[in-house]
Amino acid sequence: MSLCSSYKPNYFSIDDILATEERLSCKVLQKVPRLGFMDHSSESKDLKPGTKLELSFWLAYSMNKSKDPIASIDIPKYYKESYREILNADACAIELSKWNTYFYEFGLHVAKFDHPDCEKLPELLLKTFKSRFRLVMDWAQNQDTNPMIASQLPMLERTIFLSGRKSKEQLVYWFKIGGGGIKTTELIANHKKRKRSTFIENER
Amino acid sequence: MFGRRGVELVKELDQSLDSIPPFNEELITEILEEMQRLYNENRIDVNTRPDDHETYLSIKVRHAVLKRDKRCILAYLYNRLRRIRQMRWEFGSILPPEITVSLSKPEVQWFDSYSKCLATYMKSIGDNHGLNLTSDLAPPKSLxxxxxxxxxxxxxxxxxxxxxxxxxxxxxxxxxxxxxxxxxxxxxxxxxxxxxxxxxxxxxxxxxxxxxxxxxxxxxxx
Structure with a gap:
């Protein structure tokens, strides 16, 4: 087990915690006493070798990464050879968030495993990102884009899209009106909105 | 299942990015209980079967869950504090009551002492007159x-x-x-x-x- 695991971007990152929660299919290799409840289908007290489990990445990783692994893992199909061809053909045509909301982040985590498909994974992610980046930027720059498109993007691209959109809005505001204005801060505006909606609900 | 509750806690924060959800004491207590249980089981295993290889494996798994639970709780608390700090700058030193009800007691205390800290600092700068750092966040163009x-x-x-x-x-x-x-x-x-x-x-x-x-x-x- 790797004792020194570094956390990216930091230990408290919500996105990283959610990305490492994504599931992998694992196969138990050794008998683990008194943890039989991890497999819902069996009633035995111990976890038996050969049991197939769907485990979150963080657990799968610590069970797999050691000199003497407890479980073997199988990487998700969308990081495998057949899906790689789809990505190579046209990455822009795919709704990546349907594959995984944390496609890039999770991919980087998966790449840490010793699996034949993992070696090429970082390269694949980079290539996918490069070919999709122009598209995302176009969307962010174009004001006619439907903002709902953000929900179809994986997390990394969504963040880029939203901040790109925001800076575009700020630029337009600056062109039209200039700087030096005071605005109600977003936090407070949202707070007011929410208060108003609960108020209306109560009225009903 | 192991560690499921920790993620629930973090997801709660993720779903309300622009506000602060009510402090989920119940869930935190549940997680702490789970951690305590795991710790006790590990301790018993270490004391009773120190040389057993298989026991070592279960200890390892439980330890991973412990670490995960700890990370989730800390991330929850830390990210909440960051939001509370942000609120000091936007709402001022008095929070609206709708927000205060969502905070836990230590969080309210933390907010007060942060407020105090900031006030003391702002009083100490600006050539004995004090300087309100929360105003004029963008340079003013006119009076x-x-x-x-x-x-x-x-x-x-x-x-x-x-x-x-x-x-x-x-x-x-x-x-x-x-x-x-x-x-x-x-x-x-x-x-x-x-x-x-x-x-x-x-x-x-x-x-x-x-x-x-x-x-x-x-x-x-x-």
Whole structure:
């Protein structure tokens, strides 16, 4: 087990915690006493070798990464050879968030495993990102884009899209009106909105 | 299943990015209980079967869950504190009651002491006069701004004792330093910097005309 695991971007990152929660299919290799409840289908007290489990990445990783692994893992199909061809053909045509909301982040985590498909994974992610980046930027720059498109993007691209959109809005505001204005801060505006909606609900 | 609750906790924060969800004490207690249980099981295993290889494996798994639970709880608390700190800068030193009910007692205490810290610091800078760091976050371009009331505010008093009635849908030209907080926090006032410049010009022209008229009448009286 790797004792020194570094956390990216930091230990408290919500996105990283959610990305490492994504599931992998694992196969138990050794008998683990008194943890039989991890497999819902069996009633035995111990976890038996050969049991197939769907485990979150963080657990799968610590069970797999050691000199003497407890479980073997199988990487998700969308990081495998057949899906790689789809990505190579046209990455822009795919709704990546349907594959995984944390496609890039999770991919980087998966790449840490010793699996034949993992070696090429970082390269694949980079290539996918490069070919999709122009598209995302176009969307962010174009004001006619439907903002709902953000929900179809994986997390990394969504963040880029939203901040790109925001800076575009700020630029337009600056062109039209200039700087030096005071605005109600977003936090407070949202707070007011929410208060108003609960108020209306109560009225009903 | 192991560690499921920790993620629930973090997801709760993720789903409400622009506000603060009520402090989920129940879930935290559940996670802490799980951690305590795992720790006890590990301790018993270590004490009773120290040389057993298989026991070592279960300890390893439990330890991973322990670490995960710890990370989730800490991330939850830390990210909440960051939001509370942000609120100090946006809402000011007094939080609206809807928000205070979502905070836990230690969080309220933390907010108070952070507030105090910030106030002490702001008092200590600015050549003995103190400097309000929460105002003028963007460099001001003019001393006066034109604002439109979007709600009935009532009497608004300036620092020098003068006051103005702020009624809904009325326009005012006010000193920027006085009403910045009003715009930023109460949301009851809007401004449009462009109309400000136009109106300022008009204002100056009118002043010019007035002075002209005055000088004219002065001439006549002579």
């Amino acid at each position: 006066f701004i034109e604002v439109k009331c979007i709600a009935d505010y009532g009497k608004f008093e300036f620092g020098d004792g003068e006051s103005v009635q702020l009624k809904k849908n009325t326009y005012h030209l006010l000193p920027r330093s006085e009403c910045e907080q009003l715009v930023r926090q109460d949301g009851c006032v809007l401004l449009s910097p462009r109309s400000l410049t136009v109106n300022c010009k008009r204002h100056c022209e009118r002043k010019d005309q007035e002075t002209k008229r005055e000088s004219l009448s002065a001439c006549r009286s002579l």
